[in-house]
Amino acid sequence: MNPFDKIDDPRRRLLIEALTAGFFAWGVPIGAYAQNILGSRPAKLPPGQSIYRLTGTVTVNGTPATLQTVINAGDTVETGKDSEICFVVGDQAMILRAETRCVIEVNKKQAASAVVSALRLVTGKCLSVSRNRDMQVVTSTATVGIRGTGWYAESDPEQTYFCTCYGRTEVAATNDPQSKETIVTKHHDRPVYILATAQSGRSIRNAPFINHTDQELSLIETLVGRTPPFIFPKDDYKGPRRDY
Numbered sequence: 751m752n753p754f755d756k757i758d759d760p761r762r763r764l765l766i767e768a769l770t771a772g773f774f775a776w777g778v779p780i781g782a783y784a785q786n787i788l789g790s791r792p793a794k795l796p797p798g799q800s801i802y803r804l805t806g807t808v809t810v811n812g813t814p815a816t817l818q819t820v821i822n823a824g825d826t827v828e829t830g831k832d833s834e835i836c837f838v839v840g841d842q843a844m845i846l847r848a849e850t851r852c853v854i855e856v857n858k859k860q861a862a863s864a865v866v867s868a869l870r871l872v873t874g875k876c877l878s879v880s881r882n883r884d885m886q887v888v889t890s891t892a893t894v895g896i897r898g899t900g901w902y903a904e905s906d907p908e909q910t911y912f913c914t915c916y917g918r919t920e921v922a923a924t925n926d927p928q929s930k931e932t933i934v935t936k937h938h939d940r941p942v943y944i945l946a947t948a949q950s951g952r953s954i955r956n957a958p959f960i961n962h963t964d965q966e967l968s969l970i971e972t973l974v975g976r977t978p979p980f981i982f983p984k985d986d987y988k989g990p991r992r993d994y
Contacts, residue, residue, distance in 0.1 A: 794975035795838050802973055806833025806848070823856035823866050829874070836970065842866050842880040843970035850874025871905040877962050878902075879971050879978075887912075891953075892944035895920035900971070900978060902962040911957055913941040915967060916979050923953035930954075937980045 800821040807830030853870040889905035899917025923929035928951035941957040
């Protein structure tokens with residue numbers, strides 16, 4: 751079985767349904783229902799607040815996290831089973847799903863700043879947005895140069911799933927110098943798998959669109975005061991996933 755072809759947990763399905771129904775209008779009673787599930791109305795987070803939502807077991811640098819925990823560049827964030835965190839570091843927002851370990855790296859010359867130079871996704875799943883800033887995503891099988899995009903990644907020792915939701919990325923397989931690709935998309939146009947072991951030059955393979963949504967991208971862009979570059983077809987959206 752492909753380790754990435756998993757059905758979303760029930761709570762996430764409920765959250766997506768609430769976002770689909772009420773995220774843009776925030777009317778009553780649907781908007782109030784969605785707001786109750788999310789914990790607070792989505793808006794740009796105020797200075798000094800990092801975490802928008804967390805469920806289950808989440809640690810920052812090994813210490814249990816609360817909504818008051820501040821996350822900085824240089825920290826390590828880890829989620830347990832059936833856990834999730836949605837947070838902001840500087841002008842970058844992200845969602846870490848269950849059983850994820852992510853190291854937020856910073857250039858040593860900028861150690862006192864909130865500028866993220868790289869995300870090391872040791873294992874697990876991450877959805878993130880950033881703009882006007884170059885950085886890297888490093889997994890066990892790939893290095894991806896981020897050039898101002900929304901993106902989603904899943905990492906395990908055998909392969910990485912990576913979707914450039916919008917923008918430009920430069921994808922390279924760790925163990926295969928011949929497998930490199932620049933990907934430019936407007937709306938999830940080229941998801942890929944990057945394999946740990948493959949014939950030279952063939953480590954990057956086509957992949958389906960899985961496990962992340964336009965509503966989630968809209969949510970995390972909102973937390974840093976932005977909107978996605980695509981026009982969200984809310985009247986036409988029929989479910990939490992879209993096939994390409």
